[in-house]
Amino acid sequence: MSIWWSLHLRRDAASVPLARRLLLGTMETAGVDPEISYDLSVALSEACANAVEHGGGATRDHASEAFRVTAYLDGEKCRIEVADAGPGFPAAGARPRPRSGSAEAEHGRGLCLIEQLADHVHIGNKPGRGGAVVSFDKILKWREDAPLTAV
Template identity: 60%
Template sequence: MSIWWSLQLRREAASVPLARRLLLGAMETAGVDADISHELSVALSEACSNAVQHGGDRSEVYRVTASIHGDVCRIEVTDTGPGFPAGATIPLVGRREPSQPRELSVGGRGLRLIEALSDRVRFDNQPGAGGAIVTFDKVLKWREGALLKAS
């Protein structure tokens, strides 16, 4: 069985815990292991916080899309801000290289946290319209008797 859901949230700090609680509720209902659910919710909180902070002036909203297919959960957070700097090496956030744009060395701990908590992560820019796309995958572990456990 697979499930998919999408949220459009206002770019306000209050939306971050809302997104986190919705994800945790869905994971609990599906029967996902509590530790995995917690890791996903922290990564989601970081991605949402980035969208709230850097989402740009063109839109007052950002989008969260999540899906479970088999044993993998994929979460995507999309905003309409300036996106990631061209040529930036996102995994090096926090360790400034001479050729690396300064914007990524100032903060960016959330991006590193998303990487640490995910099995696969991509930091992209939306084509044309602009905006950042943070996509991360996590292999799920299930509780005994889980509703969505892949057979």
């Protein structure tokens, strides 16, 4: 079984729950275990929130006002990628170190949460025009009554 979708979303807080609901609906329909679905939806929400907050360019053009979410459910794995048109992470090519942040902090824990919830995480910059890319994978588990199972 293979399912994929891609969204081009405005850099607006309302885009975050839209992407999350689409992911949860896809995973529920496919029969993915609810705990795995929840972990991935939280990680996706954090990546989208980062794109909304930090993903704008210096100019207010159409590209800097949007970000892209792509999800692939392929066999036993789900891969999610969130890419924006912002300035990207400092020191292009160097992997940023997620901050753990304090429990009371309102910001600074998103990348750390993604790393805790996913099996493999890649954080970097898009080649060429710039922008950040956060992608993460997780091995899927299936409900016993899953209508679509991995082949």
